[in-house]
Amino acid sequence: MLNTFPRTFTAVVAGSSRGIGLALVRELLASDRVELVIACARATGDSVGLQALGEQYGARLERFEVDMTRASTIAGAAERLKAARIRPHLVLNVAGLLHDEAVGLTPEKRLEDIDPAALERVFAVNTVGPAMMLRHFLPLMSRDGKAVFAALSARVGSISDNRLGGWYAYRSSKAALNQMLKTASIEARRRFSNLIIAALHPGTTDTDLSAPFQANVPNGKLFTQQFVAQRLLAVIDGLSSDDSGGFFAWDGQVVPW
Numbered sequence: 001m002l003n004t005f006p007r008t009f010t011a012v013v014a015g016s017s018r019g020i021g022l023a024l025v026r027e028l029l030a031s032d033r034v035e036l037v038i039a040c041a042r043a044t045g046d047s048v049g050l051q052a053l054g055e056q057y058g059a060r061l062e063r064f065e066v067d068m069t070r071a072s073t074i075a076g077a078a079e080r081l082k083a084a085r086i087r088p089h090l091v092l093n094v095a096g097l098l099h100d101e102a103v104g105l106t107p108e109k110r111l112e113d114i115d116p117a118a119l120e121r122v123f124a125v126n127t128v129g130p131a132m133m134l135r136h137f138l139p140l141m142s143r144d145g146k147a148v149f150a151a152l153s154a155r156v157g158s159i160s161d162n163r164l165g166g167w168y169a170y171r172s173s174k175a176a177l178n179q180m181l182k183t184a185s186i187e188a189r190r191r192f193s194n195l196i197i198a199a200l201h202p203g204t205t206d207t208d209l210s211a212p213f214q215a216n217v218p219n220g221k222l223f224t225q226q227f228v229a230q231r232l233l234a235v236i237d238g239l240s241s242d243d244s245g246g247f248f249a250w251d252g253q254v255v256p257w
């Protein structure tokens with residue numbers, strides 16, 4: 001796995017406390033090509049999963065406090081890497097928000113459900129945070145060999161594939177994320193020619209995010225976190241510079257914008 005990357009490299013995963021992000025950290029640490037994983041989360045100390053991986057892998061796992069809604073924490077993480085002269089070959093933004101029962105945030109079913117505060121919060125996590133990751137991490141990434149910046153989007157963010165409607169905030173925040181990634185890929189072609197930028201769709205995965213919506217998922221279509229993490233890393237491994245600016249599903253299929 002990850003054979004298209006340099007023999008040893010550093011990976012950054014933002015949104016690593018649980019779900020797909022934690023599974024990606026676990027898979028990256030299991031690869032002997034990855035010498036260091038920087039796991040970013042807004043409260044790394046609260047993540048039982050990260051704590052266990054820290055005990056297992058010691059200094060190969062570093063934990064940084066990064067909140068997608070606080071740009072200064074994203075800039076601060078990038079500054080720390082710069083000061084340590086660490087140039088990652090892989091940066092993954094996995095953090096995402098669909099619902100938060102604690103503040104009554106649920107995906108909208110109809111127009112009357114659209115709420116400005118909910119829109120702002122979902123966009124802050126799903127679009128603005130990843131845009132700040134692009135801003136602060138792209139200039140830091142290695143210029144040697146293959147390097148990939150990928151963000152977890154969602155097929156429901158596809159405008160041309162939208163048949164069901166609803167989920168205004170989540171759909172549009174992921175559509176805007178896709179546009180951020182595509183736009184950055186055009187600039188990167190000029191400035192950072194070894195860099196590949198991609199949006200990824202993991203498929204419906206058994207996590208807290210999908211938990212309230214799993215009842216209608218057909219048999220065999222609800223993926224485990226480990227399966228998805230392995231599939232996404234295989235897709236990333238298969239990306240070439242011609243793929244930069246693309247949107248890819250867990251099975252490598254192109255997702256329409």
Ligand SMILES: NC(=O)c1ccc[n+]([C@@H]2O[C@H](COP(=O)([O-])OP(=O)(O)OC[C@H]3O[C@@H](n4cnc5c(N)ncnc54)[C@H](OP(=O)(O)O)[C@@H]3O)[C@@H](O)[C@H]2O)c1
Pocket residue numbers: 014015016017018019020021041042043066067068069094095096097125152153154155201202203204205206207208209210
């Ligand atoms: N699961 C699916 O079926 C599915 C389908 C399509 C796309 N996706 C996308 O895949 C990604 C991962 O989803 P998941 O299913 O693994 O979700 P999850 O289990 O709910 O995990 C969400 C992750 O995002 C982090 N996060 C939320 N708000 C944050 C903030 N302000 N700052 C930093 N981190 C924050 C969470 O950290 P805390 O622990 O601190 O809250 C957690 O690590 C998301 O982008 C999601 O949109 C998932």
